[in-house]
Amino acid sequence: MNNPIKRPLVSICCVSFNQSLYIEKCLDGFDLKLCNFDFEVLIFDDASTDDNQQRILRHAQDKKNYRLFLQNENQWNKNKFGFIDYLIPAANGKYIALCEGDDYWTDPYKLQKQVDFLEANPDYVLSFHKVKILQPNGDLVEDFITKVPENYETQETLARLGNYIHTPSVVFRNIIKEFPPEFSLTPIGDYFLYMLLSEHGKLKYLEEEMAVYRYGVGIHSTxxxxxxxxxxxxxxxxxxxxxxxxxxxxxxxxxxxxxxxxxxxxxxxxxxxxxxxxxxxxxxxxxxxxxxxxxxxxxxxxx
Incomplete structure (x- = not known):
């Protein structure tokens, strides 16, 4: 289960903690991908205190493209982080796709569409797309959190207007092999990551809804x-x-x-x-x- 498959084109990286109510929906979205290339699924669990790890183990059983990084002790308390200390160093793909354990994908062709664009456009480093927002009451609504601006492709716009990219929509080139010390100190890692990537190319927005972001259940919601x-x-x-x-x-x-x-x-x-x-x-x-x-x-x- 933890043996990497031969050079996948995409590494799906999923960080999860105490998300047993949502994790299976997230993993189901990975398995429904329809694409003409190999991909691997890397999952990091930071010593969840619910049955999150058990659900991950059951789901990943007999899936050769799943690689699990399940912790017995919480690494966050040791200033070690699932994404930069475990998943990125282990990712074999040319591209990395992100999805946290409480979000999920809805379009089986999502990876194919995003990878096709990046393969055909080497001057772009990251692809993202529209998402639906799942509210705590169960309503699925249009995105009211972010608004993608004009000239969204550039680092200058990203710096000026802040984060308009939802994590479960992201696929980017696996080109950052070493993160700066500042990255391990930042309280908001996704925006810092996109700023780092935007040094290497442009950003592409696809106007198709291909994922769901859960509002009000993440770390920052508290x-x-x-x-x-x-x-x-x-x-x-x-x-x-x-x-x-x-x-x-x-x-x-x-x-x-x-x-x-x-x-x-x-x-x-x-x-x-x-x-x-x-x-x-x-x-x-x-x-x-x-x-x-x-x-x-x-x-x-x-x-």
């Missing part, structure tokens, strides 16, 4: 606004540390400063709200039936 603002500031700081392109760095610097302003605003707002709501004096004031009369009495004492 983050507060302050945590996300802090993560964005750290992301742009690390991007600035890595890139050495004056034009791109000017854009990144502006976004870093905006992220810092947003973080400061959110912290101030939360602190003030917490102070007002938890301070004993203000709690007592809130309990009064006629607070305006109270303030007049206080004012008269000092007149």
């Amino acid at each position: 983050h507060t606004q302050i945590k996300m603002a802090k993560a964005n500031f750290k992301l742009f700081t690390l991007l600035l540390s890595y890139f050495n392109n004056p034009k791109i760095n000017q854009i990144l610097l502006g976004r870093q400063l905006n992220a810092l302003d947003n973080f400061e605003h959110l912290v101030r707002s939360e602190y003030q709200e917490a102070f007002v709501s938890h301070h004993v004096f203000f709690k007592a004031l809130q309990s009064l039936k006629h607070p305006s009369k109270f303030w007049r009495k206080i004012k008269n004492k000092f007149n």
Whole structure:
């Protein structure tokens, strides 16, 4: 099960943790691929505490193109990461396709379409496409999270407007053999990855819906606004540390400063709200039936 097949054209890389409710739907999407080339499926599980690993093992049984990287101890806590420390180094494909364990593919010809384009257009490094959004209530809706802009193909647009690429839609050339130190520190790895890849070519958007992104169940869905603002500031700081392109760095610097302003605003707002709501004096004031009369009495004492 863990023996690589002969030089596949595509390596599907899937990172999963505590996603037993969704993982089988994800893996079914891999098996339905109709293409005229070999592909391998690499799955990393970071010591899930549910039965995620058991479901992966059952599904992968007797599938020669599956390679499993199931951990007994959580590697995230050791500053090791499934994608860059396990899957990318092991990927044999000319191309890498991404899909996290809570998302899934819907078009059996997805890989064929994306690989055909990249094979015919060597000046492009990455292909992505439209997705549907699956909401927590079960509704499948149009993408309300991202909007692909004009001139989306360039690194400058990606730097200026942020991430408009959904992870389960991505297929890219397997050309990054060593990641910079900044990448292992970033709290937002997918955007950093796309920025790295955009150094090597253009991005291609296919206007076909070929995957589903689950909204509200990923790691970042549990983050507060302050945590996300802090993560964005750290992301742009690390991007600035890595890139050495004056034009791109000017854009990144502006976004870093905006992220810092947003973080400061959110912290101030939360602190003030917490102070007002938890301070004993203000709690007592809130309990009064006629607070305006109270303030007049206080004012008269000092007149």
